[in-house]
Amino acid sequence: MANKDLTFPQVVFNPSTPTYRRHTIAWTSTSNPLLPLDDEPPLLDELDTPTESLPRRGGTVAAAAPAMVNRYLPFFQGVVLNPSTPTHHPIPGNGNVAANLDDEPPLLEELDIDTGLIWRKAVSILHPLRSVDPSLHADADLSGPVLILLSLALFQLMAGKLHFGIVLGWATAASFFLYFISSMLLSPGRGGRGDFSLYRCASLLGYCMLSMTIFSAVSLFLPRGGGLIFAVGMGFVLWSTRVCSRLLVASGGHGDEHRGLIAYPCFLVFMLFSLLVIF
Structure with missing residues (x-):
């Protein structure tokens, strides 16, 4: 070619x-x-x-x-491109985005997490001899208890023990156990209120675990295997039992005549967590 x-x-x-x-x-x-x-x-x-x-x-x-x-x-078809005069196509329905973002409530408020109330609930439990105010715990929540349990597991991690799943699992099982015992002893047929629920029981138990969290932090500076850590642990167990039994009886609408019956299962629960911290 x-x-x-x-x-x-x-x-x-x-x-x-x-x-x-x-x-x-x-x-x-x-x-x-x-x-x-x-x-x-x-x-x-x-x-x-x-x-x-x-x-x-x-x-x-x-x-x-x-x-x-x-x-x-x-x-x-129907599209005319003119590079000399660029056009702006606003997104319909958005309006002023900056003004809408300023009107949005905070994220914690949207999630119904009141940090001030959580702090007041925690402070009311910190005094071992002062009577806790049950009115602060009338509104149950799980944000504070989850934070307290994670802090307990974090201190255990600092001691070389990975107990995140154990702490959360035991707390869930303890909530069911205390709710079952309390619902029988504090039932409306025995003069109690009918608004006692599993959610409220889990909230009260979680806040009472604050003393166990403090014990987990203190145990980092105590010798292992000695009598001192057992004595300190028993003191924190009695502290948690006193506060938890008081809150459970008050939330059920009973007086102090049923407090001894509720204190025994609470003592068993916190003793179990103290053994987890010690060993």
């Missing part, structure tokens, strides 16, 4: 000025010897675009561009 020079017109668009110009590109068949250029139709005939419809030198592309866009790019 002989080498022949082929020329064909090319349309070059300039975005800054909507005009075009013609120039000729020379291309020999040696660049691709497998392509039979003699049998190929011209480029404009292949696109089925007559040269008479194209504008002349100095004309605009407004007549030819919509036809080519509508024929070969149907998904661009």
